Amino acid sequence: MTTFDLIIIGGGPAGYVGAIRAGQLGMKTAVIEKASMGGMCLNWGCIPSKAFIESAKLFKKVADAKSFGIDGIDKKALKFNWKKAAQRKDRIVMRLVKGVEYLMKKNGVEVINGEAKILDKEHVQVGETKYTCDKMLIATGSRPLRVEYKGIDQSKIMEIDGFFALEEKPECVLVDGGRINACEMALMLRYTGSKVTMVTESDSLIPFLDEEIRKFVMDKIKKAGITVYTKSEITKDAEDGVYVGDNFVECDVILNAKRRRAVLPEMGDLELEMNGHFLKINEYMQTSVPNVYAAGDVTKQFFAQVASAQARTAVNHMNDIKETLDYDKLPVNIYTDPEIAYVGFTEEQLKQKGIDYKVGKFPLSVNGKAMIEGETEGFVKVLSETKYGEVMGVHIVAADATDMIAEAVMAMRLESTVDELARVVHAHPTTSETFMEASYVAADRPVHI
Structure with missing residues (x-):
């Protein structure tokens, strides 16, 4: 049975950055990743979404080229090519994934491809192979909180995590949610020509923002031609759309952009204290079992930069370097x-x-x-x-x-x-x-x- 100083489950911004730091500190380290290095952020989230957003912004700006003194551009002839934008996104993702893979080799980190099953606080299994570790870092990310759309045609519903794998852009979208991803996606789709409607149970968009900025966001979304239903929810299905309250909303796709929950590996005999749908941690990222740490989305921190900082803090603590994060x-x-x-x-x-x-x-x-x-x-x-x-x-x-x-x-x-x-x-x-x-x-x- 192979023994490691540290086994990290998940190869996203928390997992791979934690692995780099562990390698720098001389720890024999393995990262177990069931899909592609870089995790959700690099492969299906942060990077793909921003690549599409940048294409959408350029598309919008080209249409305004005349105001910059550029003649000869026919606005009516402009067309957003979703497939080519997706190909550009794929090239960016591939280059970054290869970069992460190189960094693993550079820092002496072993990458194990497969799905991890935790047996106990010191043992992990992948397939038929078992591994032993002194320390463990769980960095398995999150997924959209599953919403029961009762009575709604399930073929209309799409999770935000799989959206950028679409081969064609949907022409009419209902974005269900009012937080960051929802607003980013709504504007990107609107700029590329889709009809977009938003629905949120809250009384505002991105409710944790400063009040002045919340108002700015709402005004911007509406000026872009997006209808927003606040304090509302999808109530029933209809041909060519759904109802939000008593209002018919035309849509081909319902994009679930609501809250998220932790994705956790099978835990075996390991019992960890939870904070709702997420792992509870202390200031050093330790779970309720001291040699088991957690970082990133599984701790209810949804920004890649925070995940990476948490992972560095965790690995430092494993090596008696006591640093904490000021989340404010x-x-x-x-x-x-x-x-x-x-x-x-x-x-x-x-x-x-x-x-x-x-x-x-x-x-x-x-x-x-x-x-x-x-x-x-x-x-x-x-x-x-x-x-x-x-x-x-x-x-x-x-x-x-x-x-x-x-x-x-x-x-x-x-x-x-x-x-x-x-x-x-x-x-x-x-x-x-x-x-x-x-x-x-x-x-x-x-x-x-």
């Missing part, structure tokens, strides 16, 4: 159009905590680079506590918000003040200048507004 200082990224990103607290959260704060806000509409690029929708909002000016939250709506947020994450991690941020000289013209400008506003020294 980790970025959230949303690929709508424009993009949304934030770190830290919202205004509502600061009010609930009784923290006196100031708001520094700067619009993209007066930023030179945003004008040049034709991307003037959005703003940067910096929240700081009033006494010392420490940054408590940064919220960005901008074409490149997901890139811009890194500066804010660093600022919060270093406990920077708005005065310090305002004095950081930014290149001109850039959209990142808006972060500096918003900091100037928060520091009561506005410049370009």
Whole structure:
């Protein structure tokens, strides 16, 4: 029976990053992956969806080429080629998968292809082969929470995880859900010409966002020509569609973009404490069985960057390196159009905590680079506590918000003040200048507004 210092179950952003760190620390490590290295994020989620979103955004921008001084483009002749966009997506995915496979070899990690069955806290079986380990990291991801669409033609229903394997784009889609994936998918499909309707049980879209940004998202979705039903659900089937409450909604496909639940391997004699549908962990990612750790979606953390950070924290702890994560200082990224990103607290959260704060806000509409690029929708909002000016939250709506947020994450991690941020000289013209400008506003020294 082969023995490892660490067996990682799952080869996604938590699993493979944890394996790299383990290899760096000299641990004899194996990753068990039943499908393809990179997991859901790389193969069927983050990367494929963003590849399609980028194609959709370019399609939309080409239609507006005349405003950039480019003549000769016939809008009526423009057509979004789903198959070619899918081929581009496949090339990107393949290159990244091969990159992960190379990193496994580089760091001395053994990759075992197959489905893992946990026998107990120190033994795992794949097929007929059994393995022993000193430590175990469960990083098996999540899947959409199965919804019982009673009385609905099941052929209409599609899980979001399999959407990008479609050979053709559906022309009429009902997106069931109002969170990040739902909004990203709805806009992407609308930009490529599909008729799109959204339904959510909540009273808003992406309800955990700062209130001002929630309103922005709803307005943007509606302006794109998407009908949104809030506080609603699918009630019954109909020919060529379904009913949402008493309203008939035409659709070829119902895209289930609701909540998710952990995907767990068969556990055998291993009993782990749960937090609802997810594994319960401590600050070092240990489960209720100390030598068994968990990271990523199985712990109810759905962002790849958080999964990777959790895995590094777990492997470090296995090697007596005690570091923890401050989840309030980790970025959230949303690929709508424009993009949304934030770190830290919202205004509502600061009010609930009784923290006196100031708001520094700067619009993209007066930023030179945003004008040049034709991307003037959005703003940067910096929240700081009033006494010392420490940054408590940064919220960005901008074409490149997901890139811009890194500066804010660093600022919060270093406990920077708005005065310090305002004095950081930014290149001109850039959209990142808006972060500096918003900091100037928060520091009561506005410049370009």
